Amino acid sequence: MANERITSLQVAKGAGVSQSAVSRVFTPGASASKTTREKVLRAANELGYRPNILARAMITGKSRIIGLVVAYLENQFYPLAVERLSVALQAKGYHVLVFMASQEIEGVEDVMKEILDYQVDGIVLASVSMSSDLATRCNDHGVPVVLFNRDQDDEHMCSVTTDNYQGSREIAAHFAQIGHTRIGYIAGFEGATTQRDRELGFRDA
Structure with a gap:
């Protein structure tokens, strides 16, 4: 045939x-x-x-798929980061499956449950957070979770981010050192750890 x-x-x-x-x-x-x-x-x-990638995944238990959850792509930082992450993973024989989610934990939870159905080998959350219960469930399934540009106090998750507190503190201190006394701070998303740490660093300067 x-x-x-x-x-x-x-x-x-x-x-x-x-x-x-x-x-x-x-x-x-x-x-x-x-x-x-x-x-x-x-x-x-x-x-x-x-x-047949799907058949191989059933035999080996490894799909070689990484689930990537992003909340928005308006910030040009994220399309570039997603591109470089995808290229790096493909060079290692992995493929990226992208899911869009809201920044609220509830929206992320729904997407995460769907991702687990795809038998992914790992999950990267870009600028979104998840509940500790879901993090524990991923860990129980043997699926590692990495937060990108976010931080969260949970032993089941690793994070890749900058030192937002120290960076913001140094910026505010620099303005003060060169004589500025009325310094404004434009906050980001209130539920984000990046926003929390930056504001705290700014206030502590």
Whole structure:
């Protein structure tokens, strides 16, 4: 049949190698000799074979998918950060699945439950937070969670962010040192830890 799906066994026969060798060639990080890799890729190209990622995920328990949750993209910082994160993950054999959510914890919770259905290998939350209960559930499922540009006091989550408190404090101190006495502060989203830390640093200067 013209629409028959080509299998790894057919590729193995065409390349004159074992089926496990075909699997290694298409598995990121797995070892395969240069000769074997060339044979397999040549046969796969001739037959029009593409590996079944979903089937492999069911066998290995690893989807090689990272769920990325973002609240908004109006700030040009985030599209650039998402692009660089995606490129870095793809270089390691991972793929990024992007979900949009509101900045409220309730909105994030709904999205997070959906993400877990995709059997992701990890979750990155960009400028959003989540409840401790959901963080514990992710940990129980073996799914690591990383907060980006946010911080949260929870042992089940890691965070990648700047020292917002110290940065804001140094800026305010600089203005004061050069003689300014009426210094304004424009706050961000009230529920964000970044806003909280920046305002605290500004007031403590």
